[in-house]
Amino acid sequence: xxxxxxxEKAVSKDKPAAGTRRRAGLIGAVxxxxxxxxxxxxxxxxxxxxxxxxxxxxxxxxxxxxxLPYDETLTVTTDDGVQxxxxxxxxxxxxxxxxGKPGKAEPTIIFxxxxxxxxxxYHFQRKALDALGEHRxxxxxxxxxxxxxxxxxxxxxxxxxxxALYDVIKATTPVGPIVLVGHSMGGMAIMACAEQHPxxxxxxVAGAVLISTSGGQLDGVSYGNLPDILNRTSGPLLxxxxxxxxFTGPMIDKARQASxxxxxxxxxxxxxxxxxxSAALVSYVxxxxxxxxxxxxxxxxxxxxxxxxxxxxxxxxxxPVMVVVGDADLIxxxxxxxxxxxxLPHAKLVLIPDSGHVVMLEHxxxxxxxxxxxxxxxxxx
Numbered sequence: 001x002x003x004x005x006x007x008e009k010a011v012s013k014d015k016p017a018a019g020t021r022r023r024a025g026l027i028g029a030v031x032x033x034x035x036x037x038x039x040x041x042x043x044x045x046x047x048x049x050x051x052x053x054x055x056x057x058x059x060x061x062x063x064x065x066x067x068l069p070y071d072e073t074l075t076v077t078t079d080d081g082v083q084x085x086x087x088x089x090x091x092x093x094x095x096x097x098x099x100g101k102p103g104k105a106e107p108t109i110i111f112x113x114x115x116x117x118x119x120x121x122y123h124f125q126r127k128a129l130d131a132l133g134e135h136r137x138x139x140x141x142x143x144x145x146x147x148x149x150x151x152x153x154x155x156x157x158x159x160x161x162x163x164a165l166y167d168v169i170k171a172t173t174p175v176g177p178i179v180l181v182g183h184s185m186g187g188m189a190i191m192a193c194a195e196q197h198p199x200x201x202x203x204x205v206a207g208a209v210l211i212s213t214s215g216g217q218l219d220g221v222s223y224g225n226l227p228d229i230l231n232r233t234s235g236p237l238l239x240x241x242x243x244x245x246x247f248t249g250p251m252i253d254k255a256r257q258a259s260x261x262x263x264x265x266x267x268x269x270x271x272x273x274x275x276x277x278s279a280a281l282v283s284y285v286x287x288x289x290x291x292x293x294x295x296x297x298x299x300x301x302x303x304x305x306x307x308x309x310x311x312x313x314x315x316x317x318x319x320p321v322m323v324v325v326g327d328a329d330l331i332x333x334x335x336x337x338x339x340x341x342x343x344l345p346h347a348k349l350v351l352i353p354d355s356g357h358v359v360m361l362e363h364x365x366x367x368x369x370x371x372x373x374x375x376x377x378x379x380x381x
Contacts, residue, residue, distance in 0.1 A: 060280040066120050068127060070139075076171045078143070078164050085147035086140040086168060087119065089126065092133025107177035107206045107378070108136040112165055114184030114212075115300060116292040117285070117358075118146030121183055124364030125371060135375070138172045142189070144296035146288075156300045158307055161185070162192025166200070177206040179375065183360060184332060185300075187213025188307050195312035207320040207378050209371060212329055212357050214336035215343070216308035263290060273328030273356035281361055313343050321347035322374045324367060326355030348374075 070087040077083050091106070109129070113121040119139035129135055141148035143156060143164060169178065182190040187210040194201050267286040268277060321344050325337040334351065341347045350370045352363045360367045 058278050058280050060278045060284075063123075063280060063284075065123055065280075065284045068123065068130075074171070076140070076167050078160070078167050080151060080160060081149075082143040082151060082164065083149040084140050084143070084164060084168060085119075086138065086172060088172060089130055089137040089139075091136055092130075106135055107179045107375075108138060108173045109179045109181060109375075110138045110165070110169065110173070112140075112180065112182040112186030112189050113142060113145070114186050115304060116145070116289045116297065117183075118142075118288055118291070120146075120284070120288060121358065122181070122360060123284075125181075125360060125368060128364075128368045128372075132372070136173075138168065140168050142185070144299070145292055150293075150296055151299065154299075156296075156303055158188055158192045158303050158309070159196060161189040162194075162196050165189050165193045166197055169200070176204070178204055179207045179209070179378070180205060181209040181211070181371070182213060183211040184213050184357065185304065187211065188304075188309060191215065191309035191312040194315035195309060198315040201315040201319055205319050207322070207374065208316055209322045209324065209374060210337075210340060211324045211367070212326065212332050212337075212359055213340075214307070214332045215310040215313060215340055270330050271356050271358045272362050273326050273359075274354045274362065277362055281358075285358055285361065310339075310343060313340065316344055317346075320374070320378060322350060322370065323347050324350045324352065324359060324370060326352045326357065326359040326362070328355060329357045329359070331357040 069089075071090040072088040074086050074088075075083050076086055111119065111122045111125070113119050118141045122139060126137060126139065129137060142161060144150040165180075180190050180193075182188070190208060190210065264282060264286050267289060268282045271285050272282065323337045323340055323344075325332070325334050327334055337349060341349045350367075352359050352366050355363045
């Protein structure tokens with residue numbers, strides 16, 4: 001069982017042995033060639049990126065991203081030693097869910113973010129629901145992301161992410177109804193949790209919201225018009241990264257930080273769907289991406305590519321479900337959301353026009369309205 005512990009975090013860093021240096025250098029060279037190819041594919045766009053980032057009328061230029069208030073913060077330690085950073089926002093009246101007391105309580109909403117992001121992904125949902133003041137909300141950074149610590153060894157596995165969510169639930173909301181909201185890999189973590197703890201979904205989960213996620217077959221996604229060089233090298237490159245990121249990670253991270261224009265452009269292209277997304281929003285997402293280390297990325301790749309949780313959806317058969325996706329999502333295309341709805345015929349599909357993978361940031365108003373409506377409908381059940 002998870003315990004709340006202090007905020008101190010220490011992640012060990014292994015130094016490469018002498019015999020591995022040549023291999024690390026070779027892999028670094030391969031990655032460099034692939035990165036050069038991608039850079040060439042967007043060279044024209046790089047000429048105008050600075051002008052694009054300077055939007056005179058950007059509505060989010062002064063938005064306090066990453067600086068929203070909370071009522072309580074704690075650290076939850078998982079069975080595999082990862083320390084999860086958790087933030088809790090209470091209703092405006094300061095009265096939390098009255099655990100164990102008779103009567104119908106408002107459900108606690110637990111938000112689970114996606115790959116290479118952090119809990120700040122839900123900035124606008126947190127802001128809007130906090131203004132309403134009706135719901136208790138729990139946010140946490142998944143293992144290896146944000147302010148949470150990383151595994152000391154081995155790869156990240158989806159069953160462990162499901163258990164991490166379960167640990168957060170036990171530590172923050174031991175009884176009472178809950179609504180789970182998961183984006184991308186966060187939705188996959190919810191599916192894994194449902195597979196491992198179907199009794200909780202039968203007894204306590206009042207509803208689930210799955211945003212831009214998939215039940216499986218992600219290894220078949222071609223990422224739209226991703227530059228040919230990356231599509232051709234992605235398989236071998238990911239295999240190399242998985243085995244060697246512990247040695248090459250710091251070097252690659254420095255290269256990523258030095259290539260901010262390229263990272264910004266790729267974030268805009270594959271995270272957003274509109275022609276002119278907010279430059280501040282793109283920068284915010286790119287910064288979350290860049291804070292996720294290459295070692296963490298590599299240690300997640302296998303479990304994401306092999307994710308297959310369609311049978312786990314059975315646990316959601318008796319739970320109200322809303323599925324949200326942008327119609328221009330290149331990471332988890334609309335067909336993946338449609339397949340979830342095919343397996344869960346009672347689920348409500350919300351398709352957001354002109355939006356990409358981070359739909360809850362790009363079209364926050366539409367997503368917030370759908371979320372509030374969903375929560376209001378739960379009260380009638």
